[in-house]
Ligand SMILES: Cc1cc2nc3c(=O)[nH]c(=O)nc-3n(C[C@H](O)[C@H](O)[C@H](O)COP(=O)(O)OP(=O)(O)OC[C@H]3O[C@@H](n4cnc5c(N)ncnc54)[C@H](O)[C@@H]3O)c2cc1C
């Protein structure tokens with residue numbers, strides 16, 4: 001008797017046990033495009049197209065390798081549009097009772113699958129840290145700081161290590177990776193993959209089936225196979241990685257990608273493996289002279305942050321998803337979906353998002369995330385927005401980044417202080433402010449940058465919680481020096497910004 005092997009949209013990896021253990025004679029792979037998964041948030045159309053196209057290519061590669069595949073297309077009339085329904089239908093029609101699936105990346109789906117009879121969950125061995133290892137590491141620690149986790153990971157996997165010591169003598173070169181942008185930066189062109197018949201068919205389907213979802217479907221130039229994703233990795237390592245570090249935090253309106261890798265969607269979907277990505281970066285340092293601040297900075301994101309947020313997610317769910325430590329209850333303003341705001345920084349970040357299903361980390365953290373933090377937007381609504389609009393978004397990685405890093409809604413489990421910043425920071429790190437309706441250096445009045453008064457209002461609202469934080473003592477010293485009148489003016493201005501936000505005038 002064979003086994004039904006369910007492959008989810010983000011499990012397109014040949015090295016998973018679900019694939020390596022398969023028997024070509026008796027087992028059948030099941031892959032299904034179901035509305036339940038495609039619609040539980042309003043996913044960006046490019047995200048749906050990327051995943052459906054990558055799934056169809058993966059299924060084709062499985063068949064070419066001699067495996068039996070049952071592929072359920074979105075518009076198949078018999079499609080039940082739920083994974084549970086498709087498992088049951090396949091079981092009955094193929095007369096297979098045993099089902100195996102790699103652990104999903106989402107707590108919700110794991111509960112559904114684990115509750116089904118004769119369904120075995122296999123470990124997702126693409127990650128470099130298992131949930132069990134993370135929980136052991138976390139046990140007894142008051143704070144789960146990424147930096148210490150990252151050092152353990154470097155040691156455990158021997159990445160960027162020389163004789164048991166970190167390459168170059170330091171674990172972290174972040175201080176060299178905060179340069180503001182300067183005129184004349186030349187950012188290499190990105191690869192653009194030709195659309196084949198499968199991708200064209202999927203693009204037609206998505207345009208037909210998801211007419212009201214956010215985002216632009218075209219131009220579409222994602223990699224949709226492993227060999228294309230490997231080309232993207234090679235291109236990044238050879239031409240872009242050397243500059244990654246220095247300009248990691250910089251933002252330019254005309255450059256949605258800066259020197260970022262664009263690899264997250266491919267790693268998360270399984271077209272690339274995190275270890276091979278780290279090893280490729282390390283080779284660039286050891287063999288091709290790529291600067292250590294760039295290589296270490298990049299590896300810290302993949303080996304450190306990416307593994308850390310996944311560990312934190314499984315360690316803390318389901319309670320983590322409901323956290324709202326700062327008691328934030330404003331509705332998400334409509335401009336997150338439309339980009340219709342006079343704040344040029346937010347408008348630009350949303351425009352990049354809608355066009356590419358991508359924006360880089362600093363836009364996510366210090367523009368859209370920072371605004372939501374300062375304005376006190378309900379974390380659940382912010383979480384659903386991030387989960388919907390990015391091609392790389394799955395709950396295991398998106399939720400801790402949104403709730404923990406951007407919104408401090410976990411009360412500081414992840415970050416020792418909130419990532420809150422005023423207009424001065426955004427002006428220093430971007431070219432957005434020069435084309436803005438508002439003035440970054442004006443705190444109060446008609447042209448006042450909303451990030452200024454909202455920043456001070458946020459600090460004042462949460463003074464009790466943050467005043468004793470040594471990393472924020474200078475902030476509260478400045479606030480106290482302002483005196484009552486100025487404090488009151490800033491707080492009234494913040495209320496005016498919030499009212500304008502609620503009325504769609506910001
Ligand atoms: C509010 C918010 C939401 C986010 N949502 C997601 C998400 O849904 N999916 C997602 O993959 N990342 C998310 N991130 C993390 C990060 O912004 C993206 O991984 C990154 O922007 C992807 O672009 P890139 O591949 O060009 O990354 P690069 O800047 O080139 O970084 C290299 C790689 O490191 C990894 N990485 C970097 N930062 C993080 C991080 N904080 N957490 C996990 N992995 C990281 C990614 O795999 C990325 O491809 C979020 C960050 C914030 C602040």
Ligand code: SF4
Nearest residue numbers: 343345433436440449
């Ligand atoms: S002035 Fe303020 S709102 Fe405008 S781009 Fe700068 S930071 Fe953003």
